[in-house]
Amino acid sequence: MRSDALCLWESITARGPPAGQLHGAHASIALAELAHSSVLGGRLEELRDATVLIAVKDQLTAALVLLELDGVARRMVLCTPDLAAEHFAGVIAASQAEACVHDALGSGGVALGLRTSIQAGPLLARSAPRGGAHRATEWVLLTSGTTGAPKLVLHTLASLTSALAGQPPPPQPLLWSTFYDIRRYGGLQIFLRALHAGSLVLSDPQESVVAFLARAAAAGITHISGTPSHWRKALMSGAVTQIAPRYVRLSGEIADQAVLDNLRAAFPEATVAHAFASTEAGVAFEVRDARAGFPAQLVGGTGPVELFVREETLRVRSPGTAQRYLGEGVESLRSADGSVDTGDRVEERDGRYYFAGRRGGVINVGGQKVHPEEVEAVINAHPWVRMSLVRARRNAITGALVTAEVVLAEEGSARGARPPAATLTRELTERCRGALAPHKVPALIRIVPSLEVSASGKLVRPDA
Amino acid sequence: MSVRSTITSQFQQVAIEQERALAPLSDELKLVQSGLDSLSFAIIVARLEDALGIDPFNEAVEFPVTFGDFVRLYENFAK
Numbered sequence: 101m102r103s104d105a106l107c108l109w110e111s112i113t114a115r116g117p118p119a120g121q122l123h124g125a126h127a128s129i130a131l132a133e134l135a136h137s138s139v140l141g142g143r144l145e146e147l148r149d150a151t152v153l154i155a156v157k158d159q160l161t162a163a164l165v166l167l168e169l170d171g172v173a174r175r176m177v178l179c180t181p182d183l184a185a186e187h188f189a190g191v192i193a194a195s196q197a198e199a200c201v202h203d204a205l206g207s208g209g210v211a212l213g214l215r216t217s218i219q220a221g222p223l224l225a226r227s228a229p230r231g232g233a234h235r236a237t238e239w240v241l242l243t244s245g246t247t248g249a250p251k252l253v254l255h256t257l258a259s260l261t262s263a264l265a266g267q268p269p270p271p272q273p274l275l276w277s278t279f280y281d282i283r284r285y286g287g288l289q290i291f292l293r294a295l296h297a298g299s300l301v302l303s304d305p306q307e308s309v310v311a312f313l314a315r316a317a318a319a320g321i322t323h324i325s326g327t328p329s330h331w332r333k334a335l336m337s338g339a340v341t342q343i344a345p346r347y348v349r350l351s352g353e354i355a356d357q358a359v360l361d362n363l364r365a366a367f368p369e370a371t372v373a374h375a376f377a378s379t380e381a382g383v384a385f386e387v388r389d390a391r392a393g394f395p396a397q398l399v400g401g402t403g404p405v406e407l408f409v410r411e412e413t414l415r416v417r418s419p420g421t422a423q424r425y426l427g428e429g430v431e432s433l434r435s436a437d438g439s440v441d442t443g444d445r446v447e448e449r450d451g452r453y454y455f456a457g458r459r460g461g462v463i464n465v466g467g468q469k470v471h472p473e474e475v476e477a478v479i480n481a482h483p484w485v486r487m488s489l490v491r492a493r494r495n496a497i498t499g500a501l502v503t504a505e506v507v508l509a510e511e512g513s514a515r516g517a518r519p520p521a522a523t524l525t526r527e528l529t530e531r532c533r534g535a536l537a538p539h540k541v542p543a544l545i546r547i548v549p550s551l552e553v554s555a556s557g558k559l560v561r562p563d564a
Numbered sequence: 565m566s567v568r569s570t571i572t573s574q575f576q577q578v579a580i581e582q583e584r585a586l587a588p589l590s591d592e593l594k595l596v597q598s599g600l601d602s603l604s605f606a607i608i609v610a611r612l613e614d615a616l617g618i619d620p621f622n623e624a625v626e627f628p629v630t631f632g633d634f635v636r637l638y639e640n641f642a643k
Contacts, residue, residue, distance in 0.1 A: 466602055496621035497606035529581070538582065543607040544614070 106236055107171025108257060112295045119273060120295065123319055124160030125304035129224065138227035139164035139220050140201065144172060146216055148234065151175040153197040157205035159302045161221040163282060163291060165201050170257065175238040178283045181305065182555040183242065187249055188212055194252050194427030195240055240426060241285055243379040244556065252426035253379045261292055262404070262420035263383040273298030277316045279326030284556050285379040286352045290325050310339040317342040325349035327557035328359045332487040336510055340366050351375040353558050354455040354473055357392040358480040364390050380433055381440040382420025393454035413459055414446050415439040445471065461561065465539040466498035475502060475542065478535045479528055484509050484518060489551050489559055490542065504542035507551055521547045567639050570615055574608050591632030598631065618642055
């Protein structure tokens with residue numbers, strides 16, 4: 101894509117009218133239509149130079165609003181569809197929003213005390229042809245803070261597309277899909293990629309994973325992304341074989357060897373890649389060898405994206421890094437040297453770095469540390485395990501103990517009959533004992549029907 | 565199963581799992597000489613909470629010294 105485009109629309113039309121489509125759960129829109137139509141009922145001018153809260157529930161509508169507003173508004177605040185009502189006031193104050201775009205499902209800006217409130221869509225209406233870009237609009241993404249109130253992360257189109265800058269368009273149009281919502285960093289990356297490369301099939305929160313995969317399959321997707329939790333859920337559905345992607349991407353959580361192996365088995369023809377990215381740090385790298393972790397030579401190298409490890413924690417400095425957090429009294433997003441502390445601990449073994457869990461997510465068993473992720477990786481390697489959650493259990497003797505909740509793989513013809521739960525928990529304990537120090541071995545292992553995955557597609561860690 | 569036999573079987577089970585040589589369990593046996601470490605005790609307490617529905621250690625003012633004290637702590641708490 102062009103790195104000098106002032107706005108998204110200019111960028112995707114630089115080589116002529118875009119040929120791609122955006123496929124929502126209930127409608128599809130040809131991108132070329134947007135040259136002479138509006139999802140804002142022709143009221144775009146009212147939002148010129150304004151800071152606009154995009155509080156739209158429907159994802160396709162949100163995509164159209166972003167395309168129309170970028171280059172016109174001063175700042176766009178991308179509210180996630182699950183943003184709780186009590187957080188709107190804080191988001192408005194921190195972003196200094198003056199206007200709101202909502203849809204029939206979302207609450208209007210008037211209720212939020214904003215001077216301008218425009219209902220978007222659901223359909224495009226013919227309008228005057230789009231003018232040229234006016235300015236570089238700021239993009240504000242929300243990311244879940246530990247206290248529950250979201251943090252506001254300031255990006256520009258340039259920082260959001262830095263991983264794509266200078267990339268030639270693909271020889272054949274690609275058909276992307278993602279389990280993510282495009283208002284989240286991982287989904288927004290796919291949205292921006294898809295706009296420059298072809299088309300996109302959007303997910304829908306009301307749709308089951310089976311129905312979504314069926315829709316993606318019908319559209320003939322070639323590329324698809326999600327978190328490891330999204331993928332485990334998809335693998336458990338038994339419906340992944342409906343799709344035949346050439347490229348499968350994981351990001352947002354640690355991709356352990358088990359989920360990579362499962363995806364490689366499900367899609368033997370596809371490239372299985374896992375990317376490291378966060379809303380604050382941007383896209384740091386992508387690994388395509390279907391092995392957990394990443395090559396050590398990525399650290400300390402030169403290039404636009406610099407990775408380094410300080411106090412066992414990965415840091416990123418790159419053009420894709422966000423500028424800052426918005427709001428008063430917020431912490432600094434970058435340190436003095438311009439790098440972002442990812443909070444992700446890494447360990448080097450044999451020329452490769454492996455993720456060792458989040459700093460702060462540590463369980464303390466009698467003064468000895470346990471990172472839940474290292475235990476989960478051992479459990480998840482068992483052929484009958486689909487996913488697991490390791491957490492602390494309060495204990496009067498050692499302060500805490502390690503416990504594990506495990507979701508088993510579905511029974512299928514290829515796997516045969518599932519062993520009894522007691523056999524499996526015993527096998528899991530034995531595996532952990534063989535691979536981990538005694539204090540890291542779960543004292544209790546429970547088989548559960550499911551684990552909670554958040555709206556952002558990540559395993560909910562209640563102790564985090 | 566009585567409280568005592570539940571506790572006895574948990575001591576034996578956890579000792580096997582933790583590969584600890586468990587001393588013969590008598591009321592006079594001092595817990596520090598039982599062969600179990602603090603991780604083993606932590607696991608026993610957690611499993612007993614699941615089996616008996618009580619965790620007297622959460623409120624105990626005095627930690628038991630002997631195996632007999634340990635059993636009585638649970639028996640008294642269960643009443």
